Amino acid sequence: MQEQDLEFYAEGIFSGNRRVIAKAITLVESTLPSDRRLASRIIERVIPYSGKSVRFGITGVPGVGKSTFIENLGLYLAGKDHRVAVLAVDPTSRRSGGSILGDKTRMEQLAAHENTFIRPSPAGDTLGGVAAKTREIMLICEAAGYDVVMVETVGVGQSETRVSTMVDFFLALLIAGAGDELQGIKRGILEVADAVAINKADGDNLERAERARKEYETALHLVMPSSRSWTPPVLTCSSVTEGGTANVWHTVEEHRRIMEDTEEFGQRRRQQALDWMWTMVEDGLKQRLYENETVKRKIPKISEKVEKELISPSAAAEEILSYI
Amino acid sequence: MQEQDLEFYAEGIFSGNRRVIAKAITLVESTLPSDRRLASRIIERVIPYSGKSVRFGITGVPGVGKSTFIENLGLYLAGKDHRVAVLAVDPTSRRSGGSILGDKTRMEQLAAHENTFIRPSPAGDTLGGVAAKTREIMLICEAAGYDVVMVETVGVGQSETRVSTMVDFFLALLIAGAGDELQGIKRGILEVADAVAINKADGDNLERAERARKEYETALHLVMPSSRSWTPPVLTCSSVTEGGTANVWHTVEEHRRIMEDTEEFGQRRRQQALDWMWTMVEDGLKQRLYENETVKRKIPKISEKVEKELISPSAAAEEILSYI
Numbered sequence: 001m002q003e004q005d006l007e008f009y010a011e012g013i014f015s016g017n018r019r020v021i022a023k024a025i026t027l028v029e030s031t032l033p034s035d036r037r038l039a040s041r042i043i044e045r046v047i048p049y050s051g052k053s054v055r056f057g058i059t060g061v062p063g064v065g066k067s068t069f070i071e072n073l074g075l076y077l078a079g080k081d082h083r084v085a086v087l088a089v090d091p092t093s094r095r096s097g098g099s100i101l102g103d104k105t106r107m108e109q110l111a112a113h114e115n116t117f118i119r120p121s122p123a124g125d126t127l128g129g130v131a132a133k134t135r136e137i138m139l140i141c142e143a144a145g146y147d148v149v150m151v152e153t154v155g156v157g158q159s160e161t162r163v164s165t166m167v168d169f170f171l172a173l174l175i176a177g178a179g180d181e182l183q184g185i186k187r188g189i190l191e192v193a194d195a196v197a198i199n200k201a202d203g204d205n206l207e208r209a210e211r212a213r214k215e216y217e218t219a220l221h222l223v224m225p226s227s228r229s230w231t232p233p234v235l236t237c238s239s240v241t242e243g244g245t246a247n248v249w250h251t252v253e254e255h256r257r258i259m260e261d262t263e264e265f266g267q268r269r270r271q272q273a274l275d276w277m278w279t280m281v282e283d284g285l286k287q288r289l290y291e292n293e294t295v296k297r298k299i300p301k302i303s304e305k306v307e308k309e310l311i312s313p314s315a316a317a318e319e320i321l322s323y324i
Numbered sequence: 325m326q327e328q329d330l331e332f333y334a335e336g337i338f339s340g341n342r343r344v345i346a347k348a349i350t351l352v353e354s355t356l357p358s359d360r361r362l363a364s365r366i367i368e369r370v371i372p373y374s375g376k377s378v379r380f381g382i383t384g385v386p387g388v389g390k391s392t393f394i395e396n397l398g399l400y401l402a403g404k405d406h407r408v409a410v411l412a413v414d415p416t417s418r419r420s421g422g423s424i425l426g427d428k429t430r431m432e433q434l435a436a437h438e439n440t441f442i443r444p445s446p447a448g449d450t451l452g453g454v455a456a457k458t459r460e461i462m463l464i465c466e467a468a469g470y471d472v473v474m475v476e477t478v479g480v481g482q483s484e485t486r487v488s489t490m491v492d493f494f495l496a497l498l499i500a501g502a503g504d505e506l507q508g509i510k511r512g513i514l515e516v517a518d519a520v521a522i523n524k525a526d527g528d529n530l531e532r533a534e535r536a537r538k539e540y541e542t543a544l545h546l547v548m549p550s551s552r553s554w555t556p557p558v559l560t561c562s563s564v565t566e567g568g569t570a571n572v573w574h575t576v577e578e579h580r581r582i583m584e585d586t587e588e589f590g591q592r593r594r595q596q597a598l599d600w601m602w603t604m605v606e607d608g609l610k611q612r613l614y615e616n617e618t619v620k621r622k623i624p625k626i627s628e629k630v631e632k633e634l635i636s637p638s639a640a641a642e643e644i645l646s647y648i
Contacts, residue, residue, distance in 0.1 A: 043636050051633060077523065132638060173545060190546070219543040222514070270631045277630050281642030285609045306601050307594045312367050312463065314456060317604030 007106040009042045012132065013144045016083075018117065021144050028136045042137050046143035050280050051269070053085075053142045053149045056252060059160040059189065060152075060173030065199045065239055069173060070150060073245040078115040082148050085141035086110070089134045089153045090121035117146060128283035131162040135276065138166065155189065165190035165272055165279070168265070169252045172196045176205060190223050194232050195251055196246045200311035201236035202244070209236045229262045230255060294323040333366045337468045338373065340407075342441065345468050352460045353446040367460050370467035375593070377409075377466045377473045378574060383484040383513065384476075384497030389523045389563055393497060394474055395434045397569040402439040406472050409465035410434070413458045413477045413487050414445035441470060452607035455486040459600065464491065479513065488516035489596055489603070492589070495574045496520045500529060501534035514547050518556050519575055525560035526568070533560045553586045554579060618647040 009027075012020025027039040050170070060066040074084045111118050119137060138149050151167055153159040164170040172193040174314035190196075196216050201209035217234045225231050235251060236246035259265035289295060302319060303313045311319075333351075336344025351363040384390040398408045410431070433443050442462060448454035462473050475491055477483040488494040496517040504557050514520075525533035541558045549555050559575060562568035582587035613619060626643060629635045635643075 035495060040639060040642075044639060047387050047633055047636050095563045136636070136638060211415060215542055216546065218539055219546045222540065222543045239368065267331070273633070273637050274627055276637035277627075277640045277644070280638055281613065281644050282606075282610065284645045285613060289605065289609060303598055304603075306597045308369055311459070313372050313600035314460060314549050315368060315603055316366060316601045318364075320601070321608045 005038060006041050006045060009038075010045045012043075013046055013140055016144050021140060022119075024118060024140055025137050028133055028140070029072070041135070042141060047139055050139040050142035053138075053147045054169070054252065054256060055138065055167040056148060056150045057153045057160075057163040057167035057170040058150060058152045058173055059163065059170070060199070061154060064173045064175045066152060066154075066173055067107060068239040069199060069237070069245055070152060071110045072115055072239050073249060074107070074110040074150065075113065075128070076246055076249065077148055078113045081115070081282065083115045083117075083146045084110075084148045085119070085138075085146035085151065086150045086152065087119050087134050087137055088121040089127075089131050089151060089159050117141060117144075126283070126287075127159055127162060128279070131159065131166070132280060132283075134163075135166045154222040161191055161192055162279075165275055168259070168268065169194045171183050171248065171252075173199050174212070174216070175200050176208040189228070190220060193220075193229065194227075194255060195218065195235060195248070196232065197237045197248055199237055199239070202238040202240050227259070227264060229258055229264065276306045289320075289324060292324050295320055298323065329362060330365050330369060333362075334369045337366075337370055337464055345441065345464060346443075348464055349443060349461050352464070353455055362459070367463060368414035371463055374463040374466040377462075377471045378493070378576065378580060378647075379462065379473050379475070379491040380475070381475045381487040381491035381494040382497060383479045383486075383487065383494070384523070385478060388497045388499045390476060390497055391430050392563045393561070393569055394476060394525060396563050397573060398431070398434040398440055398474065399437065400570055400573065401472055402434070402437045405439070407439045407470045408434075408442075408472045408474065409441045409443070409462075410457050410474045410476065411443050411461055411465070412445040413451075413455050413483050417514060436456045441465060450607070450611075451483055451486060452603070455483065455490070456604060456607075458487075459490045484513055485516055486603075489599055492583070492592070493518045493579050495572065495576075497523050498536070498540070499524050500532040514544060515550070517544075518551075518554065518579055519557065519559060519572070520544065521559045521561045521572055523561055523563070526562040526564050532631050551583070551588060553582055553588065613644075613648060616648050620645055622647065 007235045009020060009024045013024060024039070024042055027035045027042065030036060030039065035093055054275075058066060058070065060069075070086060077084050107118060110116050121134040122130055122137070124133060134151060138151065151163050151254075153163045155321060160306070161172075170193055172189050174196060176198055198212050201213075212235050213234050220232050220234060233251060235248060237248050256265070259268065298320070301315050302311075306313055306316045333344060333348045337348060343463060348363070348366055351359045351366065354360060382390060382394065384393075398410060401408050429595065431442060434440050445463070446454055446457040448457060460474060462475065465473055475487050477487045484496075486493075494517055496513050496519075498520060499545060500522055522533045522536050522540070525537075537558045537560050544556050544558060557575060561572050580589070583592065622644070626635075626640050630637055630640045
């Protein structure tokens with residue numbers, strides 16, 4: 001039965017059957033052990049056919065116009081016969097009730113296009129779990145022939161770091177501040193971005209956006225670039241002017257070309273796969289720790305003793321480790 | 325016998341006996357299980373008397389004049405009847421042969437002063453191990469009455485992040501670039517610094533230093549500050565002009581005053597202790613993993629399969645976790 005199931009899913013995915021793709025993704029998102037087992041086998045079955053897309057990560061806080069940016073860029077690419085999948089990593093979506101990509105009214109045009117596939121953030125208690133599922137969903141989309149996979153995140157709880165480790169190109173979408181030109185950037189964004197784009201650079205806002213662009217350029221120059229052959233540029237873009245999102249895509253393409261020429265592309269993909277493996281191992285270890293009943297029972301007392309400086313953090317750690 | 329040993333060390337530490345302090349630190353640095361056990365008991369014994377110093381972390385790559393800065397500041401403080409301990413976290417010192425604070429000719433004047441205690445970076449294979457030992461040595465120094473503990477690091481392998489989690493104030497020491505004003509900053513430094521100081525701001529270099537100061541100020545404004553009531557300033561300093569290092573100390577004192585007023589000081593210390601405990605627990609878990617014989621034997625093959633995309637990182641992680 002499972003063998004038949006496996007081939008049903010594999011064939012559906014390879015032929016680009018959206019209904020089957022959606023069902024396979026539901027298995028990946030499921031918490032039922034039997035579903036998880038089948039999902040793992042599906043992933044192993046399709047993984048040789050994955051990897052052929054441009055993996056494009058986008059982060060930006062609410063209000064920067066991320067949905068409109070993605071919809072415009074997605075429509076532009078779909079119009080050029082690209083097949084575009086849009087996924088999301090949002091560890092807070094189920095808890096807070098709100099969800100990126102969860103709102104059905106968002107990206108209506110893009111969702112209706114025959115060349116696109118949109119999937120909201122999977123549910124999950126931990127960022128690690130949510131990100132792991134999104135990564136597996138990306139592999140399924142690639143095996144189904146989607147050649148551009150956009151992964152968006154609101155950058156909550158270091159989700160931008162997780163997303164940056166699963167994509168080829170990571171874009172930080174910002175806007176020029178209303179009263180103040182400067183906008184707080186969360187921990188790590190500048191260091192993992194392959195480009196920064198100041199959105200809403202149009203009309204009255206054009207001058208402010210250009211000023212913000214220059215400031216971020218200075219800031220980015222102060223950060224050690226992660227690639228030998230790519231200095232993250234700071235762009236401006238707009239969803240209301242002609243070609244306003246296409247210029248961002250040209251940067252993604254140029255980056256891809258340079259990374260392939262210098263062989264950094266394959267290196268980055270291989271390193272990401274290994275890093276991902278170790279992240280999953282460490283997440284698994286932590287999960288075992290935090291789910292350990294003795295540890296759970298002892299933690300409040302141990303934490304209190306550490307806070308009151310009755311025992312050293314080292315001694316407390318040794319005690320916790322002794323329970324597992 | 326051990327009880328006598330324990331009291332011998334405790335009394336020696338409380339009375340500020342340098343020879344006994346040095347011996348206690350040697351126990352902390354030892355890898356012998358019996359030494360480690362005694363060291364743990366000493367730490368537990370002295371921890372109620374620790375915590376009363378200004379914990380001052382300093383990072384800077386070789387060439388920024390860190391030793392001279394620390395020597396000058398240390399002499400300034402010792403001259404004002406402070407008792408100053410200088411420790412180091414340098415995970416590479418034993419491997420590379422070079423070592424910060426290892427060179428006997430460094431900080432000669434400071435080392436000779438009766439109010440100071442200088443200790444090079446402890447040996448260790450892992451950053452976690454080195455940092456953990458330095459933290460324990462800090463507690464011993466505090467119990468011995470040192471009221472300023474400087475912890476220096478060259479910022480190798482995220483050691484600056486580790487040091488920032490054990491100090492009250494973390495300073496990034498930089499210089500204006502020779503040809504280029506801009507200097508690459510390693511991952512995370514801007515985010516964990518409570519202040520940035522451009523060193524060698526004197527003579528011909530004054531103008532360049534001032535320009536660099538302004539640039540870092542812009543960059544720092546783009547990073548979300550870690551405190552509600554403190555925006556990390558960018559200072560200039562010099563080891564050759566009068567009062568050139570004292571102004572940095574005034575900033576440290578001002579920071580302390582504000583943090584105590586807002587009660588962030590105690591919160592930060594308590595949070596650091598808890599974070600430290602969890603870091604030690606996670607380090608301990610990883611150590612168990614990496615020292616597991618089956619895991620060690622299987623890793624090369626599993627890694628190869630992941631790199632060649634024969635299995636997914638998730639499946640590889642599950643396999644690794646199944647061995648422990």
